[in-house]
Amino acid sequence: MSIHPVTVHFPIALLVVSFIFDLLGVVTKDESFRKAGFYCLILALFGLVASYFTGLQAQSAARSIPNIEPHIRTHMQAGVLTLVLTGVLVIGRIVVDARPAIRRAGSTVYLGFLLIAVISVLRAGYLGSELVQQFGAGVEPIMKQHIKRAPSSGEKPGNAHER
Numbered sequence: 001m002s003i004h005p006v007t008v009h010f011p012i013a014l015l016v017v018s019f020i021f022d023l024l025g026v027v028t029k030d031e032s033f034r035k036a037g038f039y040c041l042i043l044a045l046f047g048l049v050a051s052y053f054t055g056l057q058a059q060s061a062a063r064s065i066p067n068i069e070p071h072i073r074t075h076m077q078a079g080v081l082t083l084v085l086t087g088v089l090v091i092g093r094i095v096v097d098a099r100p101a102i103r104r105a106g107s108t109v110y111l112g113f114l115l116i117a118v119i120s121v122l123r124a125g126y127l128g129s130e131l132v133q134q135f136g137a138g139v140e141p142i143m144k145q146h147i148k149r150a151p152s153s154g155e156k157p158g159n160a161h162e163r
Contacts, residue, residue, distance in 0.1 A: 002058035004051065005138055008128060011047035014040045015086065015121045019114050026107055034107075038093055041114075045090055048083040048121075055079060062137040071131055078124035085117040 018040035025034030059072050089110065096106035131137040 002054060002061065002138060004054040004058040005132075007047060007050045007054045008125065011044045011051055011082070011086075012121050012125050014044035014047060015082075015114075015118050018044060019111070019118050022107075022111055022114060026111060038097075041086065041090060041093065044121075045083075045086045048079070048086055052079060052083055058138060062131065062135070065135050065137060068131065068135045068137065071127070071135065072137075075124060075127040075131060078120060078127055082117060082120040082124050085113065085120060089114055089117060 018037045021033045021037030021040060025031065025037060055076065059076070062068055062072060092106075092110055092113065096103055096110055099106070132139065
């Protein structure tokens with residue numbers, strides 16, 4: 001079985017906590033909150049990279065489930081968007097922190113984009129939960145059932161249950 005379900009919870013939690021810490025840092029003007037927010041963001045980026053690669057591994061097995069392909073694609077697009085956004089946020093944060101002249105305005109723009117990343121990761125998580133709830137992706141008994149049915153010839157996996 002895949003470890004994707006284990007890895008995805010870290011970036012979800014870390015992005016949300018990063019936003020909360022950064023918001024507290026801006027409101028209270030306490031640098032320690034902003035620093036904690038940045039560290040959470042970096043850890044979230046590592047978690048997103050791990051989630052991406054474990055997701056690639058998980059999708060190969062899940063594709064044997066009929067009619068799941070468009071849902072996997074949507075989930076993956078949401079995850080990749082979150083990964084790219086978070087990478088850009090790390091770079092943006094470094095730039096904002098290095099330039100005191102733009103720090104106030106830059107922090108506001110940064111928080112806006114961080115909120116978008118939080119919404120994006122929550123959307124990706126929701127779409128992933130739909131893969132589990134609606135299709136049984138990653139649920140061992142269901143996965144074994146569909147893998148047994150998968151055709152060994154050139155047929156598409158979606159047609160395997162129609163035999």
